[in-house]
Amino acid sequence: MTTATPTSSSFRAAPGEGDYAGPAVRYENVSFAFPPREGGPGGLVLENVTLDVRPGERLGILGPNGGGKSTLLKLTLVLLTGFTGRISVMGLTPGQARRQRVIGYVPQRIEAELRFPLSARQVVQMSACAGLPPWRSPGPRQRAAMEDALKVVGASAFADKPIGELSGGQVQRIMIARALACRPRILLLDEPTVGIDVSGQKQFADLLARLHDELGLTIIVVSHDIRTVAAGCDRVACLSRTLHYHVAPEGLTPGVLAEVFRHDVAAIFGELHVDAHKASACKDPSHRH
Amino acid sequence: MHLRTLEYLTSPELAPLYWPGVVTGLVIAVLCASLSVVVVLKRMAFIGQGISHAAFGGVGVAAVLGLAAAGGAGAGLGQSLVVLAFCLAAGLGIGWLSEKGQTQSDTAIGIVLVASMALGAVLLQYAHLRGRAGSVAWESLLFGSIMNVAWPDSIAAIVVALAIIAGLWLARRPMLFWAFDEPAAPAFGVPTRAMRFILLLMLAVATVTAMKLAGVVLATAMLVLPGATALQLSHRFGRVMIWSQVIAIGGVLAGLILSFEFDQPTGACIVLVLSLIFGAAWVRRAWLSRAGRAGPAGAGGASGGAAAEAPGA
Known part of the structure; x- marks a missing residue:
């Protein structure tokens, strides 16, 4: 899998982000x-x-x-x-x-109509051009957003293939590129x-x-x-x-998972243990339960 | 060899009768082909069927109200508006019932379809008994007739086609996004409800426009077959749209010629030709697939390359 880093300027700061803490x-x-x-x-x-x-x-x-x-x-x-x-x-x-x-959104891919006669690039371009007035063609900004998104997910090589001919993993990358093309x-x-x-x-x-x-x-x-x-x-x-709970991934003990999934999952995931804590017992002011 | 087509289109007596039908047929071909691809891809073909059959109920209401002779040449604007209102109400009703999720869309369409046909039959008979139905030609109402079409109809069809094609061009980006991924589209700012309403409105207007030439039963075919066939021929959206236009125009021309030469119903001839073209495209695709070549791409999609611009671009 080959990828390239997009230019830093292609992904803009969110509105008001500079002031927002x-x-x-x-x-x-x-x-x-x-x-x-x-x-x-x-x-x-x-x-x-x-x-x-x-x-x-x-x-x-x-x-x-x-x-x-x-x-x-x-x-x-x-x-x-x-x-x-x-x-x-x-x-x-x-x-x-x-x-x-x-926000960029990547839905469960099964919800899209993959039999559409569209290339992967066209799917990404739909997002890059969303909001563009109908009388305006995609400009350098939209093209850069599209190409950068394809590059960063490593999809440039198959961007011109029909979306319906891609593997599950490739479709997922295209959906991520589509989400990134609106520069979220x-x-x-x-x-x-x-x-x-x-x-x-x-x-x-x-x-x-x-x-x-x-x-x-x-x-x-x-x-x-x-x-x-x-x-x-x-x-x-x-x-x-x-x-x-809110925990580091290592804190997903079998006990935590059993409570969330309502059955014993230790046999599936093995013995994991770190510092999981219940919301009611949390004393960390930075944690919001 | 005597060709009736030439005679009909060049004779000073006959040409004024047939040319409006030819012009209207070509305009309807362009109009329906523009909508057809989205209708097929969004699986709205059956909705189109429900909308077109609702027109029959609309014709019945118009007849009871005494608004021009149903199906006759030069039928009035009043009848067209009543039929349009019926078609639109049917489309919105189907959409609403389906969206509410309490009735499955195919059930909703089936109910609207048969209820409209039944209502149309009862009202036309009632109007006939009251002497308001004029010269009701059931056959031409159901299957269309080129003799139904006059120059005012051609002008109306051109205006409608220009308006719908302009609307499609203006809404092409959000409509394509909506059609491709309706559940996710709102997250990208696409007004999905508006898109569905706009397409239903366009379908209703196109159906009413196509009805005089193709009839109630066959109008839907004009909205389905060009797009369905084009999708057998290419993977590229731009090419699919072009194929759809070529197939629709070719089908209408061939159907008109067959209709003239063999004295057969115009709408039925057009639909038969379009169906044959679809069959040939389907067989070709199946043959290419069996031969190990990629299906639609074999018709010219695979080489589109990076230069292919997005349809919404």
């Missing part, structure tokens, strides 16, 4: 419930979630399916509305952050390693590290797969409707 994303007592629907219950998905995402960190949000991880992410992106509490992104409301393109300061990834084999997951962890180191991005990864968050994140928040 708070958390990259702040969740304060966020609760959300889906309305009851015919054929299935609605119910509370998130309950009083309070969490700060520090600027420049790689945060993994780990939890079981249905634990509210993707919902939290979608609330941040205004893909869902109607929560209580408060969410701020670089000091902005989620709507303002979306308009100012502060925060990158959100939803279940990024679903369907990717172990070596692909290792490459993914390396890619996250490179994005973090070279672009200085704040990265939030949502996953139900402990290997994804353990390998690629500085800190892990365990979410299953409520926020259970």
